[in-house]
Amino acid sequence: MPAFPSDVPFAPAIVADRDIALSYAVDSSFRPPVPADFTVVRARDEADVAAVLQEAQAHGIPVVPQGARTSLTGASCAVEGGIVLNVEHLQGIDIDPVEGHAWVGPGVVTAELKAAAAEAGLFYPPDPASADTSTIGGNVATNAGGLCCVKYGVTADYVKALEVVLPGGARMRTGKRTAKGVAGYDLTGLFVGSEGTLGVVTRARLALLPAPEPALTALATFPSLEAAVGAILALRADPHRPCLLEFLERASIAAIQAIGDYGFPRDCDAALLVQSDRPGHAAEDVQRYAVMLTAAGASEVAVADTRSEGELLMQGRRMLNYALERKGNRLAEDACVPIARLADFVHAGQDISARTGIEITLSGHGGDGNLHPSLFFDDEPGSWQRAEAALDQVLQAALDLGGTITGEHGVGTQKRRHLVWELGAAEIARQRAVKAVFDPAGIMNPGKVY
Numbered sequence: 001m002p003a004f005p006s007d008v009p010f011a012p013a014i015v016a017d018r019d020i021a022l023s024y025a026v027d028s029s030f031r032p033p034v035p036a037d038f039t040v041v042r043a044r045d046e047a048d049v050a051a052v053l054q055e056a057q058a059h060g061i062p063v064v065p066q067g068a069r070t071s072l073t074g075a076s077c078a079v080e081g082g083i084v085l086n087v088e089h090l091q092g093i094d095i096d097p098v099e100g101h102a103w104v105g106p107g108v109v110t111a112e113l114k115a116a117a118a119e120a121g122l123f124y125p126p127d128p129a130s131a132d133t134s135t136i137g138g139n140v141a142t143n144a145g146g147l148c149c150v151k152y153g154v155t156a157d158y159v160k161a162l163e164v165v166l167p168g169g170a171r172m173r174t175g176k177r178t179a180k181g182v183a184g185y186d187l188t189g190l191f192v193g194s195e196g197t198l199g200v201v202t203r204a205r206l207a208l209l210p211a212p213e214p215a216l217t218a219l220a221t222f223p224s225l226e227a228a229v230g231a232i233l234a235l236r237a238d239p240h241r242p243c244l245l246e247f248l249e250r251a252s253i254a255a256i257q258a259i260g261d262y263g264f265p266r267d268c269d270a271a272l273l274v275q276s277d278r279p280g281h282a283a284e285d286v287q288r289y290a291v292m293l294t295a296a297g298a299s300e301v302a303v304a305d306t307r308s309e310g311e312l313l314m315q316g317r318r319m320l321n322y323a324l325e326r327k328g329n330r331l332a333e334d335a336c337v338p339i340a341r342l343a344d345f346v347h348a349g350q351d352i353s354a355r356t357g358i359e360i361t362l363s364g365h366g367g368d369g370n371l372h373p374s375l376f377f378d379d380e381p382g383s384w385q386r387a388e389a390a391l392d393q394v395l396q397a398a399l400d401l402g403g404t405i406t407g408e409h410g411v412g413t414q415k416r417r418h419l420v421w422e423l424g425a426a427e428i429a430r431q432r433a434v435k436a437v438f439d440p441a442g443i444m445n446p447g448k449v450y
């Protein structure tokens with residue numbers, strides 16, 4: 001561990017127990033490397049964050065900002081050692097119903113903010129599937145998406161202002177405290193999705209919406225991918241767009257049905273789950289969606305009349321992650337393509353699977369064109385490497401279709417080598433130059449993104 005003088009102000013926040021410290025060394029990515037030499041600081045407040053960043057800058061020590069460690073890309077691992085700066089203790093939710101916002105500490109768990117907003121009759125829409133554990137700081141730093149983006153957008157759409165501590169310990173404020181404001185560059189947007197490479201977010205001002213109605217659900221199965229994608233395009237064009245539009249293809253449906261009967265027919269090529277939460281009109285919306293799904297070629301459509309019936313229809317989707325995990329070792333991936341190219345992307349993944357012999361499932365947030373390919377491998381020598389090579393082809397296919405190598409999970413360590421495929425060397429150089437403005441010594445989350 002880097003040795004610190006006993007009088008550093010954050011000394012009481014250093015985790016002394018090696019086993020506890022080790023649990024902070026890695027995130028939820030596949031086989032993250034455990035650093036040899038690192039210190040965990042569980043900041044008690046903003047002053048601890050500033051003191052750590054001052055000390056780190058003075059001695060050129062890497063700093064890895066960290067929330068709940070649910071990152072799937074290695075972004076919150078201390079790959080180069082140094083200081084793991086965990087900010088889960090930085091709490092606080094201060095809701096202002098007149099401004100329609102909340103000031104939130106970075107350690108607040110996403111689901112806790114959603115519950116606090118609901119208690120105030122308001123709504124914080126971003127809902128990553130990890131919402132019960134991930135933190136607001138992590139969500140801001142990864143620009144987290146989730147299931148309801150098709151109607152409500154991603155975390156960036158709700159971040160109005162930030163308080164940040166920069167390397168060296170300087171405090172910085174981005175954005176505005178008012179409903180409107182256009183003075184200066186949008187540095188809030190720069191920090192959202194920056195994966196801890198610029199500074200540490202210590203407070204966020206997040207927009208809240210009026211609470212919607214509890215969602216109602218329809219489930220449709222399709223004899224072809226093209227029919228399912230046709231339905232997605234029609235639903236997106238509806239004047240009252242669904243608040244959830246999830247896509248499952250044949251292999252994902254088979255994985256779900258392998259763990260229990262969730263009501264999917266085995267011989268369908270695709271399924272869609274569709275929800276409306278429009279106040280006063282959810283029932284009418286799902287009935288209209290059902291007509292549209294049938295017109296697009298659905299072989300079966302089930303509409304839930306109540307929220308609890310809807311939960312039953314959603315159960316299979318909620319089991320997907322577990323079902324895929326049970327199948328064995330996998331790369332749990334993320335790519336996004338223009339929505340109209342979704343069927344092409346799924347076909348490309350299936351072709352890559354047939355060519356390489358690597359089993360690949362492709363399901364996810366169909367309404368956004370954002371799928372989570374899973375690539376399976378075993379413990380035989382070379383199997384993981386073959387899955388990685390197949391992943392390269394899947395990501396290249398997404399790029400060839402006009403898409404991106406990551407829709408919501410970010411770059412971290414795992415997609416560093418793919419980033420240049422998407423951005424090109426000149427753009428990477430410009431982005432590095434921007435990073436250097438905030439982090440001239442390069443201590444913030446090194447080994448990630450760039």
Ligand SMILES: Cc1cc2nc3c(=O)[nH]c(=O)nc-3n(C[C@H](O)[C@H](O)[C@H](O)COP(=O)(O)OP(=O)(O)OC[C@H]3O[C@@H](n4cnc5c(N)ncnc54)[C@H](O)[C@@H]3O)c2cc1C
Nearest residue numbers: 067068069070071075129130135137138141145195196201
């Ligand atoms: C089961 C599961 C489901 C998931 N589903 C989704 C999903 O639907 N949508 C989605 O987008 N993601 C999803 N994820 C990925 C992950 O949950 C998100 O990226 C989440 O935003 C990370 O939050 P965290 O608190 O765990 O952050 P961490 O993993 O601790 O950190 C993530 C990144 O944020 C940085 N960071 C954390 N806190 C700060 C801070 N205060 N200041 C500056 N940088 C900071 C870290 O350095 C790191 O780069 C899922 C993960 C799992 C395990």
